[in-house]
Amino acid sequence: LIDSGILATLTPKEYGGLELGLDVAAEIVRTISAACPSTGWVTSFYIGAAWRVNIFTEQAQREVFADKPYTLTAGTAAPLGQVQKVDGGYRITGQTAWNSGSVHAEWFTFAGVVFEEGSAPTPLWFLVPREDVKILDTWYIAGMSGTGSNDISVDDVFVPDYRTGPFALALAGTAPGQLIHPNPMYHLPFLPFAMAEVTPVVVGALRGAADAFVQRTRDRQGTISQEKASGKQAAQMRLGRALAAADAADTLLDAFFERLTAQRPEQSDPRDRAEMKLKAAYLADLARNALNDMVRGIGGDGYRSSAPIQRFFRDLSVLSVHAFLDIDTASETIGRFTLDLPVADPLL
Structure with a gap:
């Protein structure tokens, strides 16, 4: 999959990607899934990771795409456990499930909720490198067994502010990291x-x-x-x-x-x-x-x-x-x- 170049299908051209349409990505995934749904699923999530990374700041995007025009990023929308605001970022501890593509992932994204006294709970996306994550061998299931959708855990990991993304704005397609790209696909x-x-x-x-x-x-x-x-x-x-x-x-x-x-x-x-x-x-x-x-x-x-x-x-x-x-x-x-x-x- 890496050698074929298809994982850069949705990566912005600014980062060396192909920036093709969602319909092109869909046809690639549909074709692969007709042979193996698990491979199609992981391919789709790795191609789509180039879109999801745009939820984060431009600094985070450039870090992810610094040395290649694709990203092996796994993740889930499920929230992780404890999130604590500290100077310059957040400290997070917890475990979350359904991380498709975890086996080969270099980055992980997941959600978390920040509770601060006097403020409403704030949901955020977090972007964490593999070295800060423990992959748990939990993926034993009747179907889609090749997706490696394992649980992951983090223990008092520091995530800098620039590797966070606004959850609510991403749901609406208006996260600042999305809006730096002119292509409406990223919005x-x-x-x-x-x-x-x-x-x-x-x-x-x-x-x-x-x-x-x-x-x-x-x-x-x-x-x-x-x-x-x-x-x-x-x-x-x-x-x-x-x-x-x-x-x-x-x-x-x-x-x-x-x-x-x-x-x-x-x-x-x-x-x-x-x-x-x-x-x-x-x-x-x-x-x-x-x-x-x-x-x-x-x-x-x-x-x-x-x-x-x-x-x-x-x-x-x-x-x-x-x-x-x-x-x-x-x-x-x-x-x-x-x-x-x-x-x-x-x-x-």
Whole structure:
């Protein structure tokens, strides 16, 4: 991945990157995910890290890109434990989960909340080098097992002010570090960008699963009857539904990116961000349901560890319950907006 140069897809040209569009990054990730969703996921997060680093100050950005036009940065939006304001920065201690790409990461980003007497709690992003982080061997999971999304911990680590970013402004796409770049791509609110990272993985994985199901249907033969599965009407119908779902997902993803790139960042509001999140979650739900239909027709051999279809099944099952892709949560949020009820999603 490093040798291919694709990790610089979204890096600003000012730092030696390609500064290509989000649609280009999506096509790269979709293609890789059709072969291996875990690799596609890590690729997406490493490409997207060049965008996320722009939440921080220009000094921090130049530090990250000082010697190469890409960054191996892992991270999570989940908050870490204790944050204490000190002269020149902050001291942080705690543990946080879901750090995709942690195994090869050189930097880590995560959130934390500063509590100061007499002031409202202030959420911040923190940028921390690998040498200040302990990677915990916690990633044992049924699907997406190749992403290395381990827990990390930090113990009384000092983070200078310039390696912090304003959480609330990043959610709106107006962090000072974002605004130094003229390309409006860097001014997107955080949540729509995060959706742009994860949805191509889902769609690519569904396409890969459909291709694997085609091959499985061609090759499968009944153990007792010796009848070829390809000759059965039920298998043919299941195959048709799988291909239709994969085509529909491709179309929906393209429409998602058309809307994302056409809209000016300042036009985005919490309702709009919630709608983008629901579109992404709907894609994940479509993919999971389509794959559930496929696996009912793969036979026992389809669940062998060597069978690609079972890996796609496990990976998509895990992907579809990711916090950004959970259909129930995303649907509830839009329902509450529609009914004029309070919405408490902190990422909107």
